[in-house]
Amino acid sequence: MKKLMTTVALGTLLIAGFASVQNTPNDTAMEVEPRIFSVGQDVSFF
């Protein structure tokens, strides 16, 4: 399992770097745009 942990960590980094270079959706939920509405509930978080 420890070996898995190491490879997963490296894999995640590699993919983050790769997707960043390719300008493609990458772990989309973690980068958050500001809201369209200034007030109230903005259900459009993604």
Added chain:
Amino acid sequence: MEIGPYIKLHRIQQEMTQADLAEGIVSSAYLSKIENEKTEASLNVISMLCTKLGIQLDDGTDEMIREKLQKWYDMLSTDHDMEEMTRIYQELNEVMYDNHSADSLVMFEIHKIRYFLVMGQMDRALSQINKLAEMTGTFDSLHQFYWYKFKGNYNSANNEFNQAMRMYEAAEDKLNQLDLSEDEVADLQYTIAVTHSKLRNTLEAIDYAEKAIATFRVTYNFNRCAQCHILLGISYRRIGMQDKAIKNYNLGKHLGELKQNTQVIQLTNQNLGYLYSTIGENRKAISNYEEVVKDFDVLLYERIIAATSLIKEYYNIYNYDKTKEMITKSLELLDNTNDEEKYQLFQYITHTYNYVINEEDEKFESFVIDEFIPYLKKHRDYANLVIYTNMLAKHFEGNNRYKESVKYYKLANSAYEELVSL
């Protein structure tokens, strides 16, 4: 003419005293204030005074209602008290259907779409759209502008960004036929910038954000300026201009601090955290994410994103104690949610790391194979599909289960190809 002087004129013409007119409606003193524009009476009071004077709710009242409508419209697009917004909405709703111009009424009906969206009432917004769809043939250019803009807002709120963009472009096409305020134009440009960003049209997002911020700077709309800086930060990161991205995030953060806007400040922290994470600066990423997680004023959704991000960051630097701590934190936050679908991804990520960190191999395997991977496939989330199928394949490889390992490496590879072709 304003409504106060208009009432006064009619009262004098009819040789009535203030006491005569005010009787049974308001005090004479209050009527005097209304006539002299020292106070803003409710629409009901105005309506009763007009009735007593035998005045139809005509141009004068229409003007007053137009002013009230304009005030309400402005509230829908700026930071205002929701209760006040609702109060004016109810007030307008009571009087709008009595002999007012069709023009004002149509505009009111169109703005109801935005109001319902601002209030988070998606079903009512959709009903309103369907109700108005039959009469779009009668809309003038201004009506059409708002109709397209608010329909686009509905699509945005529903995560239908391609459709939203079509609507915003239709609204934008109307601009050259209209004489709208620069703030109104900039608001549409900002909305288009956000939508391009969602669609990963990075250069277009930069173009529109720059246009919008040029206006917001002049009109001192610092909150919107900050939001434009965040959009620019996201866009520049995506095209590899990290320094420019950081500069924009910091400008956004500075403006957020100036306006004491917690949401803006923490949004910059979240995005800065993500930026640092992608360039391998884990410590800085952690520091930014931690700011978000510990801030109780931030929306739950944003704290959950930050908590989930922290699970990954701590895991990546082999700090398993902190990983466990963040898993507990994330589960605790997820317990407070009631929209299962919205938070599903974070549930999956948190549980997956939970099984990995606790070395619960069987649970990890069945959870990822039977639940998480089908979910990611369904949502075409290829980036996460690559990460978690790869994680599973490595796990099988480490346990000498090569056949299963190959199966998931293949799946990771095909997800990778989808990711590249997107």
